[in-house]
Amino acid sequence: MSAPVRIAIVEDHAVLRERLEQQLAFFEAVDLVLSSESGDAFLADLEVRSRSDAPLPDVVLMDIEMPGRDGTETTAELKRTWPDIEVLMLTVFEAEDKIFSAIQAGASGYLLKDDGPDAIVRAVLEVEAGGAPSSPLVARKLLGYVREQSSSTLRGADAAQSLRLTPRETDVLAQLIEDVSEVEIAEALGVSPHTVRTHVKNLYGKLQVHSRAQAVRAAFERGLV
DSSP states (O other): OOOOOOEEOOOOOOHHHHHHHHHTTTOOOOOEEEEEEHHHHHHHHHHHHHHOOOOOSSSEEESOOOSSSSSSHHHHHHHHHHHTTTEEEESSSSOOHHHHHHHTTTTTEEGGGGOOOOOOOOOHHHHHHTTOBBHHHHHHHHHHHHHHHHHHHHHHHHHHHTTOOOOOOOHHHHHTTOOOOHHHHHHHHTHHHHHHHHHHHHHHHHHTSSHHHHHHHHHHHHOOO
């Protein structure tokens, strides 16, 4: 059995934070190593753990709406110092611009708090494996927002052309953003999983990334879809 994924919780609402701590304690796949009530407190706690050589979290469950330094700002600061720590945004907030800002800051996934502990643990394991999990509702809203922004500025077409993405690679990238598996992509596009893997490999090369999460982040930053 593989070692549990170390996680941290950043949530300013004490009742919600404690409830999440209690819920996640039932899952052997994750190990809660840090729980903080604000973005500033989290960064300070993380610095203390780093100096004492205590294990750092692999994945952070980050609330987006917090007083002081919010989740997006905390994520951006975290990524500057500890770029290998992954971030999953947890929120009841569904505004597209907030979602986009969080991913631009370095978040690898975005879930709604009412998705429940089982969905959260699955997302933690997925992001640790290089995925970019997102609630279906969030994925649709985000994809629509990015497409709207790209359409208004023509950034998507210009960026795809500059990277020499083929139409099929663009189709595959859009599916990756919606967190569709390679087998499902193959079925949707009418090709073999091997062909899909070839397209994904080519995408990684053109985007200069090494994982699905990085590819999704690069697509958002460059307005590719």
